[in-house]
Amino acid sequence: MDLDQDERRPPEAANGRAPTRSGELREQLEQMILDGRLAPGERLDEMELARRFGLSRTPVREAIKALLAIGLVETRGRQGTHVAVLSIPALIEMFDVMAALEGLCARLAARRATPAERAAMRQVHEELVQAHEGGDPVTFYKINQKFHDLLYEAAHTHFIADQALQLRRRIGAYRMRATYQPGRMLSTLSEHVRIMDAIDAGDPEAARKAASDHVQLLGDQLTDFISSLPANLSRAQ
Numbered sequence: 001m002d003l004d005q006d007e008r009r010p011p012e013a014a015n016g017r018a019p020t021r022s023g024e025l026r027e028q029l030e031q032m033i034l035d036g037r038l039a040p041g042e043r044l045d046e047m048e049l050a051r052r053f054g055l056s057r058t059p060v061r062e063a064i065k066a067l068l069a070i071g072l073v074e075t076r077g078r079q080g081t082h083v084a085v086l087s088i089p090a091l092i093e094m095f096d097v098m099a100a101l102e103g104l105c106a107r108l109a110a111r112r113a114t115p116a117e118r119a120a121m122r123q124v125h126e127e128l129v130q131a132h133e134g135g136d137p138v139t140f141y142k143i144n145q146k147f148h149d150l151l152y153e154a155a156h157t158h159f160i161a162d163q164a165l166q167l168r169r170r171i172g173a174y175r176m177r178a179t180y181q182p183g184r185m186l187s188t189l190s191e192h193v194r195i196m197d198a199i200d201a202g203d204p205e206a207a208r209k210a211a212s213d214h215v216q217l218l219g220d221q222l223t224d225f226i227s228s229l230p231a232n233l234s235r236a237q
Helices: 020-033 048-053 059-068 087-110 114-131 137-155 160-169 172-179 184-200 204-214 218-227
Strands: 073-075 081-083
Touching: 020 048, 020 059, 020 172, 048 059, 059 073, 087 160, 087 184, 087 204, 114 137, 114 184, 114 218, 137 160, 137 172, 137 184, 160 172, 172 184, 184 204
Parallel strands: none
Antiparallel strands: 073 081
């Protein structure tokens, strides 16, 4: 599991308390959703999960309830609980909001980033270059998350970064799929350079626009992305 520090730790650990069994399971299930091992639309059976993880049904039920609260799973009446499937209109809106939040973080980073934070972004970018050269989209996606984590940290904000992380969880399976689009990894590298150059130059507006454009799906990029989604990953309305 390769998430940022806040995403790795369940709320109990973040508050100085030992993680509960339900908290640990929530973390495991969340990561499985984010990396596609649990696909949108897949049913979560409490008894099967309890057997799989060696737990009673109570912590499983609590973990699922926590995932419901953050929108990663949904209930379908008698059909039970399933990994959430986003409608295409909602997905487009979420990418738009994500673009705005990333832009805000980049704008603040251009004003607030320390030399060490700027250097860390450059270093992670070099790791992305190597992943691209190796033709490894899975590793590329994980490293790309680290790059954006560093962008949030360089913004020296709390609420905005937290909102960006929460939304990233909601659309994680879809953002990962966008990474696999032909030519997307190479485009990501050039877009990251624009973001870093603007931050290094101390140009908040250029940084905001570069980061927002990087995340937002527009024109052919949007239609290509939507057409690539299999039926189980989206619903029309």
